[in-house]
């Protein structure tokens with residue numbers, strides 16, 4: 001089954017910080033403010049991936065009060081998100097990102113961003129698209145107050161085991177109606193979810 005997720009993030013500019021987008025350090029007179037390295041592009045990708053497998057959001061997985069994520073390399077966080085996606089029984093199909101930024105010019109860095117994101121997600125570069133646009137000087141982004149990013153992720157879910165559990169239960173229920181002994185109905189969903197949660201943590 002194909003599933004999609006959407007991600008959006010925005011960070012304000014801050015002088016004296018490095019600007020990191022898609023894991024690439026970009027020469028700029030300002031960086032982005034945030035608890036981690038404030039890689040807004042990668043954060044949007046992470047939220048899209050988590051959305052595709054309905055596994056909360058990056059705020060839940062990587063609290064901004066947790067010292068472990070202070071100045072964290074967001075590609076490292078992305079790798080953890082990919083582990084969550086896998087634990088949910090999904091494989092990544094593709095990711096598409098649009099960065100909204102008045103400055104700096106991002107076109108020269110797009111190939112390297114795609115390469116680094118693809119490596120972190122262990123997919124081919126062809127599965128990762130990075131685009132950039134300005135806001136035509138409109139609004140906060142247009143006033144060069146920060147950078148935003150939006151992403152869409154598509155994943156393929158393996159045939160759900162819970163489907164077969166539902167099928168088994170319905171067969172058992174039919175047999176029971178037909179005069180068979182009390183069916184042993186099990187709730188595989190719960191067991192599977194617990195396993196998923198454990199492996200995702």
Ligand SMILES: [Zn+2]
Nearest residue numbers: 009038040043
């Ligand atoms: Zn962020």
